[in-house]
Amino acid sequence: MGNQATVAAAFEPLLRATLGPRPAVGFEFWDGSTIRPETGNHGIMRVRSETALRHLIWAPGELGLARAYVCGTVDLDGDIFTMLRALQSTAPNDARLGPGAAWQALGAARRLGALGRRPPCPPEEARPRRGSLHTKGRDAAAISHHYDVGNDFYRLVLGPSMTYSCARFVPDEDGSLEAAQRAKHDLVCRKLGLAEQPGLRLLDVGCGWGSMAMHAAGTYGARVVGVTISTEQVELARRRVAEAGLSDLVEIRFADYRDLRGEQFDAISSIGMFEHVGSRRAAEYFDTLRALLGPRGRLLNHAISSPGGSVMRRRSFIGRYVFPDGELLDVGEVVLAMERAGFEVRDVESLREHYERTLRNWVANLENAWEQAVSLAGAGRARIWRLYMAASALGFEDGGLGIHQVLGVVPDATGNAEMPATRRGWG
Structure with missing residues (x-):
């Protein structure tokens, strides 16, 4: 040396x-x-x-x-x-x-000369949370930590689609991230049967900035309620809905999914939200969504998974800086929990390779506008997003992480689900 x-x-x-x-x-x-x-x-x-x-x-x-x-x-x-x-x-x-x-x-x-007291932790680090895991108050704090960091920053990273979930790249499309996000939204709509009958009532749980809700309403005439507990998402989603002329079809609420008891919907989409629920709340989550659906109602749960499950612990970078209290379930546990709640699981689709490509697009967006990102959210936040998105892309590349869409339906009293016999029937 x-x-x-x-x-x-x-x-x-x-x-x-x-x-x-x-x-x-x-x-x-x-x-x-x-x-x-x-x-x-x-x-x-x-x-x-x-x-x-x-x-x-x-x-x-x-x-x-x-x-x-x-x-x-x-x-x-x-x-x-x-x-x-x-x-x-x-x-x-x-x-x-x-x-x-x-x-x-x-x-x-x-x-x-490096001995001494522990250096101050960067201010972007999540602090210890009070209250039991996955109570409403603690969940709201965890969600705010990740999502309330500036809509302009997210627009820079995500691009015009403002969609913070795995896209679906279709070979005969133009290959852009925006086209792939539209393809993902359209796939969800077709799986939920929105193309079969215009005017169905859709609940979008964890609606983000409203992109899925707007696609369902604008393309298929669905009447949509989108819910999120991010204040910044609610503000921008409502503005985007109004600017698109869809206010008569789309309602964006600042609400926890657990507050929706007593309402009835024809279909429910949950895209990139289930990671915040946790295994101890999974049964409550699916029971709550099941109660919001009538006979033949469909649920599409789109979530990151991990073989054997994975908790984002406080000693990890992801648990401390990115998704405090986050948890990934094995897709087998998701299927079982849905069945126990009364759903008939009709389709499971992996989009693992698509999420790697999505994340690489997001990292490129961030790096190509690095100075602007730093001015919007600070150097620490920009570094966190660069590191976590790149590491996540590698996780999807090697199979350490998965992403699955699980489609369930509520059978009627005779066991009839009125589901297409094959995927081609989704339209």
């Missing part, structure tokens, strides 16, 4: 312990010293101050590294997808310091 007085030499024990013995990316430190990768060069991680080391000492592994990146003491120079894949391929499964490495790391920190 050369001169032992360099930052690189002192930093190496912690680096090897947390990111693996053979990191595939290079490192450059604030004194100009470097650590070269063993093989290849998939990018450079620039460590700009000893504060980055303090973050790693106080939170070894993923969370400490994320804090250093969010606050700007670490930069990623290179293609972020390539860098994250390289780091993932070499890092140990449990990136925590063993006793020997921890002692070496403390020695390095002492030599570099």
Whole structure:
């Protein structure tokens, strides 16, 4: 390693312990010293101050590294997808310091003047929440943390469609993200039978900025109620509905889905909302939606899944910065929960490859307008979105994450569901 007085030499024990013995990316430190990768060069991680080391000492592994990146003491120079894949391929499964490495790391920190109190966490980090998990108040706080960060920022990332969920890229379409989002909305409408009978009453749970509701109303004449507990989404969704001339067909409410008891709908779409429900509330969620549907009513649940399920824990970057209290269920659990609530599950479709492509589009949108994104939401927020979207794309690429549309129907008293016999019958 050369001169032992360099930052690189002192930093190496912690680096090897947390990111693996053979990191595939290079490192450059604030004194100009470097650590070269063993093989290849998939990018450079620039460590700009000893504060980055303090973050790693106080939170070894993923969370400490994320804090250093969010606050700007670490930069990623290179293609972020390539860098994250390289780091993932070499890092140990449990990136925590063993006793020997921890002692070496403390020695390095002492030599570099990095010991001391824990550095302040970046302000974008979600703070500990009060109240039981997935109560209305706690859910509202978690939703606000993620979605109330500025409509202009989301417009920059998502593009004109303002749709924050997996698109569906159709080979004979133009390949744009906007066309793919329209194709996704249209697929949902057809699965729900909106094309078969104009004027059906649709509930869109977690309606976002109103794009699905507007498509259903504008294309199929559906009468739509969209609900969200994001104040910024409600404000913009109502304005978009009015500007589209659809106010007579679309109502956007600031409401929790649990407050809708007693109403009746012909169909329900839930697109990208179920991740906030959690396994302990899944039965209540499907029971509530089942009670809102009459005989032959349909539910389309579009949600990210994870083999075996996955909780976004507080020690993880995603749980701390992106989706506090979020949880991914195995698609098998979703199907079982829907059946227990009284739905007949008629179709399950995976869109995994489509979500990888969607996320890559969003990352490109963000990176292509980086300075504007920083001016809208701050550097920390822009860094969070870049990191989480790129990492998520890789999760969908390798199958660690899935995305499924599960279609259920409420049979009538005779067991009749009046569903098309094949997918071609969706129109």
